[in-house]
Amino acid sequence: MADAERLTLALVGYGYWGPNLLRNFMEFSECRVKYVCDRSPIQLEKAALKYPHLLLTQSFDEVTDDDEVDAVVIATPISTHHALAKKALLRGKHVFVEKPLAADSASAEELVGLAEMQNLILMVGHTFKYNPPVIKIKELIDTGELGDIYYISSSRVNLGLHQPDVSVIWDLAPHDLSMLFYWLNEEPLQVHAFGRGCLRPDKPDVVFINLAFESGAVAELQLSWLSPVKLRRTVIVGSKKMLIYDDTESVEKVKLFDHGVNLVEQGSFGAMADINYFVEPSSFGEFQLSYRCGDIISPHLDNYEPLQALAKHLVECILDGRRPKTDGLDGLRVVRALERAESSLMCNGNFVENERWRTRLSG
């Protein structure tokens, strides 16, 4: 560390998301940002207008060759994550990589191994794990308030930016998968996906993913860049309570419903000789359903920007030598599930649909 008290950082990738990260890192006295690196001169010009005192460079080597730089924050397209992160780790830099950690699990595993070997921090931008409503939901699940989780259903759809290099799975699903694994504390046994490329035959832009977990919980994720409205909505149904998390709401993002249905046995006692015995209900009809529609409450949520919490966490983890909440392994789990979803998608008839499109377009 060049400065005894402060970390020196470099931001790599000043496109859509990079400026949000930079803004947050600029706020901490525990670190100073020295470089903005982007291969596009146009993007660098934009950075220069806002932050004239920062060094601007198109060369990633310049950043990694600078001994003053302690950590790099990577916000470039997914296909570049592995190469950039690997080079930075090999040059002894701590690394933050935007989600998803890498474009395949072998690359993600390599980064995790490298960080361990070099004793460096590798943190992934699973932003939602720093989001107060998501943390509150984790608390509600862990304290048993919801009971056993039956299912989770989420919609992440809008008229979104079609990414040139990846399907909607790699762009949007990292958010939901990282939340699911955080809440349920387990990886899925099964991952199935179905969808289609509506605009471009080879790049699915509408995908539905189904997951099954060992605990019995099942989940579905609806992901799309083609929707008339923006939905960021998750429904979680447990054996005791249910909740709705709507991230587009400005207040009351989480609503907890004391609603549920219980099976009440209607069995009867029979008698045989002098033995009394309980007659189990022999069919579903012999159970009575008891519906409960109790209070709906909106739990208090802390009020802070998730990205600020994430940036602070990175700085603290590096300074204190702590393992981040969203470390490389967390990133790897998500990449594994993305990979499974993508390969399921390619076997599920979606490919046939694409072939039909291709024939139509070429014919």
Ligand SMILES: NC(=O)c1ccc[n+]([C@@H]2O[C@H](COP(=O)([O-])OP(=O)(O)OC[C@H]3O[C@@H](n4cnc5c(N)ncnc54)[C@H](O)[C@@H]3O)[C@@H](O)[C@H]2O)c1
């Ligand atoms: N956490 C979130 O909520 C969130 C939201 C949006 C995007 N992201 C992630 O942020 C990352 C970037 O997404 P984006 O939408 O900002 O992309 P973008 O295409 O808008 O910006 C990427 C920038 O990186 C630059 N770049 C590309 N290759 C480079 C290289 N080798 N060296 C230096 N610069 C390079 C490009 O010139 C561009 O300016 C992605 O991983 C994406 O998944 C995260």
